[in-house]
Amino acid sequence: MQKIPDGDDRTRYCCEQCDSIFYQNPKNVVGTIPIYQDQVLLCKRAIEPRLGKWTLPAGFMENGESSLNGAIRETNEEAGAEVIVAGDSLYTLFNLPRINQVYMFFRAELANLDFAAGTESLEVALFKEPDIPWQEIAFPVVKSTLEHYFEDRRSQHFPVRMFDVYHHKDRSVTTTLISHSSKSE
Amino acid sequence: MQKIPDGDDRTRYCCEQCDSIFYQNPKNVVGTIPIYQDQVLLCKRAIEPRLGKWTLPAGFMENGESSLNGAIRETNEEAGAEVIVAGDSLYTLFNLPRINQVYMFFRAELANLDFAAGTESLEVALFKEPDIPWQEIAFPVVKSTLEHYFEDRRSQHFPVRMFDVYHHKDRSVTTTLISHSSKSE
Numbered sequence: 407m408q409k410i411p412d413g414d415d416r417t418r419y420c421c422e423q424c425d426s427i428f429y430q431n432p433k434n435v436v437g438t439i440p441i442y443q444d445q446v447l448l449c450k451r452a453i454e455p456r457l458g459k460w461t462l463p464a465g466f467m468e469n470g471e472s473s474l475n476g477a478i479r480e481t482n483e484e485a486g487a488e489v490i491v492a493g494d495s496l497y498t499l500f501n502l503p504r505i506n507q508v509y510m511f512f513r514a515e516l517a518n519l520d521f522a523a524g525t526e527s528l529e530v531a532l533f534k535e536p537d538i539p540w541q542e543i544a545f546p547v548v549k550s551t552l553e554h555y556f557e558d559r560r561s562q563h564f565p566v567r568m569f570d571v572y573h574h575k576d577r578s579v580t581t582t583l584i585s586h587s588s589k590s591e
Numbered sequence: 592m593q594k595i596p597d598g599d600d601r602t603r604y605c606c607e608q609c610d611s612i613f614y615q616n617p618k619n620v621v622g623t624i625p626i627y628q629d630q631v632l633l634c635k636r637a638i639e640p641r642l643g644k645w646t647l648p649a650g651f652m653e654n655g656e657s658s659l660n661g662a663i664r665e666t667n668e669e670a671g672a673e674v675i676v677a678g679d680s681l682y683t684l685f686n687l688p689r690i691n692q693v694y695m696f697f698r699a700e701l702a703n704l705d706f707a708a709g710t711e712s713l714e715v716a717l718f719k720e721p722d723i724p725w726q727e728i729a730f731p732v733v734k735s736t737l738e739h740y741f742e743d744r745r746s747q748h749f750p751v752r753m754f755d756v757y758h759h760k761d762r763s764v765t766t767t768l769i770s771h772s773s774k775s776e
Contacts, residue, residue: 416653419613421606428604428613429618429651430654431618431619431651431652431653431654432619432652432653432654432656433614433616434616434617434619434693466614466616467616467617467693468601468616468617469615469616469617469688469691470688470689470691471617471686471688472686472688472755473684473686473693473753474686474753474755474769475686475688493753493768493769494750496684496751496753499658499681501656501657501658501659503654503655503656503657503660504655506654506655508619508652508658565679566681566751568658568659568678568681570657570659583678584659584678
């Protein structure tokens with residue numbers, strides 16, 4: 407059942423049998439931008455949503471792992487790829503308050519070319535920038551990350567960027583770079 | 592009850608009555624470094640753990656908000672403080688895989704001096720760097736954030752830093768800056 411626990415100010419899922427409270431908080435989705443020379447590795451999705459569209463390898467961060475290790479694990483699971491990741495690799499962070507998710511992408515180098523589609527991918531392939539299927543990218547957070555990545559490659563300067571993503575009633579999506587002052591609401 | 596749902600590879604909490612699956616993923620704890628001139632605003636904790644110790648305002652990110660708005664909300668709730676936050680304010684990110692949390696701190700400026708202890712704080716006060724009660728800081732992630740912040744103030748260069756925090760069996764804690772290559776495990 408749903409109720410407000412003592413001392414709390416929000417409704418939570420509470421089990422009447424064992425008194426457990428299941429707090430529902432935003433979940434982190436972690437992934438990589440796997441690079442080989444001037445190419446990026448993309449996965450064609452074998453599952454809904456966006457079946458058949460291309461994405462960067464990413465998935466839910468699990469208990470017991472760091473965000474970076476989760477991203478490396480997902481890259482291995484979805485693209486069969488081993489990556490080498492530097493310490494300053496955090497690259498984009500997207501808040502998606504409408505669907506209670508936070509996406510984090512890390513820059514990574516493919517350790518070798520032994521990649522292969524995992525169970526959640528139909529196909530994995532390397533793309534040079536002009537060959538990226540821009541009209542067939544699964545999610546706005548992936549498109550935005552790829553656009554910024556190839557732009558930043560020209561200067562070899564990769565600042566961490568944070569975005570808020572708003573999902574509108576007409577199903578359109580706005581991705582806003584958080585770049586101005588923000589005050590308490 | 593706990594079981595592995597179809598198509599999954601991990602044990603999850605599953606409700607036998609309604610078939611809901613309660614995925615337990617890492618939770619984000621979001622907070623600010625509220626600065627006024629050369630001083631930082633700290634809160635003396637009114638709750639366990641670490642009751643009576645000093646901390647930066649921070650708390651669990653809730654559904655429906657961005658990480659930054661959650662940090663601003665917590666600053667208002669715990670310190671009664673209004674802050675102004677710039678777009679590039681993400682400052683430290685700590686992975687705590689042992690306790691399934693991710694901490695994020697944002698740099699912020701106090702909008703005014705109208706702060707006051709919230710219900711989870713005994714006291715809130717501004718400290719210059721040499722006056723910070725270093726031996727009475729509640730959590731390693733807070734101590735590390737404060738140390739880096741005052742160091743970076745000297746150069747006015749505030750890179751985003753990511754750390755892994757390991758909790759050992761003897762209750763000691765190691766905070767490691769992720770600064771070297773990392774491969775799939």
